[in-house]
Amino acid sequence: MTDFSSVEGKVAIVTGAADGLGKAIALCYAENGMKVIVSDINADKGLGVVQDIITGGGEAVFFKTDVSLEEDVRGLIDFAVTTYGRLDGIVNNAGISADSRPIHEYSIEEFDKITAIDLKGVFMGMKFGIEAILKSKSPGGFVINVASLAGIMGNSAMAIYTSSKHGVVGLTKSAALDYAAYNITVNAICPGTIRTSIWRDAPEEVVQQYANILSPNGRLGDPKEVAHVALFLASDLARYISGSAIPVDAGAHVGKVTPTKWSHPEILN
Ligand SMILES: NC(=O)c1ccc[n+]([C@@H]2O[C@H](COP(=O)([O-])OP(=O)(O)OC[C@H]3O[C@@H](n4cnc5c(N)ncnc54)[C@H](O)[C@@H]3O)[C@@H](O)[C@H]2O)c1
Numbered sequence: 639m640t641d642f643s644s645v646e647g648k649v650a651i652v653t654g655a656a657d658g659l660g661k662a663i664a665l666c667y668a669e670n671g672m673k674v675i676v677s678d679i680n681a682d683k684g685l686g687v688v689q690d691i692i693t694g695g696g697e698a699v700f701f702k703t704d705v706s707l708e709e710d711v712r713g714l715i716d717f718a719v720t721t722y723g724r725l726d727g728i729v730n731n732a733g734i735s736a737d738s739r740p741i742h743e744y745s746i747e748e749f750d751k752i753t754a755i756d757l758k759g760v761f762m763g764m765k766f767g768i769e770a771i772l773k774s775k776s777p778g779g780f781v782i783n784v785a786s787l788a789g790i791m792g793n794s795a796m797a798i799y800t801s802s803k804h805g806v807v808g809l810t811k812s813a814a815l816d817y818a819a820y821n822i823t824v825n826a827i828c829p830g831t832i833r834t835s836i837w838r839d840a841p842e843e844v845v846q847q848y849a850n851i852l853s854p855n856g857r858l859g860d861p862k863e864v865a866h867v868a869l870f871l872a873s874d875l876a877r878y879i880s881g882s883a884i885p886v887d888a889g890a891h892v893g894k895v896t897p898t899k900w901s902h903p904e905i906l907n
Pocket of ligand 1: 655657659679703704705706733755785786787828829832833834835
């Protein structure tokens with residue numbers, strides 16, 4: 639049986655952890671014995687996640703952070719180190735999507751707003767987080783950046799988000815080389831289409847239509863399917879993996895599915 643117990647006691651920050659993928663990662667980390675700093679701009683929901691973790695017997699604290707603000711990110715890292723005396727890892731997950739539009743219809747203000755959170759926020763989480771991990775002399779230090787399929791593929795009508803996520807993959811690859819000799823792995827997770835808050839209010843038939851188009855297996859991903867990859871990357875089982883941008887997308891990044899009529903469908907009977 640594969641043993642994930644190497645994560646027990648590791649101290650990790652998860653940004654954007656009040657909802658969606660960040661929440662799933664925070665819950666999964668705590669279930670596996672990690673000490674989690676739940677960080678989000680939304681304090682009510684973030685405190686709710688901490689409560690869920692504590693009720694489930696895990697260990698977590700909350701720190702309100704807007705990842706686009708330097709003083710908030712510095713404060714978050716200081717809080718983690720003051721609370722737990724060390725930092726082993728950071729998951730830079732907080733991110734927002736942009737309205738779908740062609741480039742000439744985007745405003746400069748939209749560019750600044752999206753990149754401040756989706757790219758500069760990740761840079762700052764890495765910069766201050768890695769400083770703390772180095773000072774902690776963590777034997778199993780890790781950085782996980784939640785990018786997107788938009789970090790490795792083009793996307794029509796999503797140029798700002800796509801360029802930010804490509805930037806996140808670039809930060810990941812460069813930092814992997816910077817810190818390879820210092821016991822810190824740096825990887826990106828590139829989710830495809832995962833069922834988070836963006837789909838919450840959509841009717842099920844609309845969700846299914848999108849799943850048929852965007853996902854080769856015809857369903858949206860579950861946040862837990864991303865969290866399990868984040869758990870593996872935080873564990874010592876993944877110490878030889880760094881600089882990777884790992885798609886979690888049922889294969890969407892490798893090409894399009896074309897409908898095919900099988901000659902022998904009875905093989906499935
Ligand atoms: N859900 C998907 O299909 C999908 C696909 C690809 C990539 N992603 C990426 O995954 C990450 C999480 O997305 P999600 O679907 O869970 O979104 P979500 O909206 O469900 O959750 C995002 C969380 O980030 C928080 N947040 C927003 N702005 C913030 C800020 N400035 N500072 C701190 N926290 C902030 C929100 O309050 C929220 O709790 C994002 O980086 C997103 O780009 C998601």
